Amino acid sequence: MLERLLGGNRVWSGPCSVIVDAQAVVKTPGPDSIVTGGMKSYAPRVTTGRLVADSACLLREENAVLVVEQSKFKDASGVAHIKQQLTIVDVKHVVGLAFENIVALKLLGVEDPPVIDERDYRPGTLVG
Secondary structure, three states: HHHHHHHOOOOOOOOOOEEEEOEEEEEEOOOEEHHHHHOHHHHHEEEEEEEOEEEEEOOOOEEEEEEEEEEEOOOOOEEEEEEEEEEEEHHHHHHHEEEEOHHHHHOOOOOOOOOOOOEEEEEOOOOO
């Protein structure tokens, strides 16, 4: 299934999140800051198994998924740079893929789900 979702063997696919069965990423919900008196205040750290991929590639023979995340930043002189971070994941540890849209459904041969109209009630919605 990974081969179908990621576009084949040794083919780069578009953005997605690769979900692994480990706490592989440390995220900060906000910036660290220096407060009064020069004390440094650290933003909380959250560990997660979601690897954000700007590009992903399946290596079938090696049983690995290449995950590339790109960060854009400007240096002190204002020149823009792009930093690319590569993570190599064993396919045995991939438990899922998350996409920003439903285009992957076509790769699996599944029709788009119906659009829920505001008049329709979703399962579990309390009415009254």
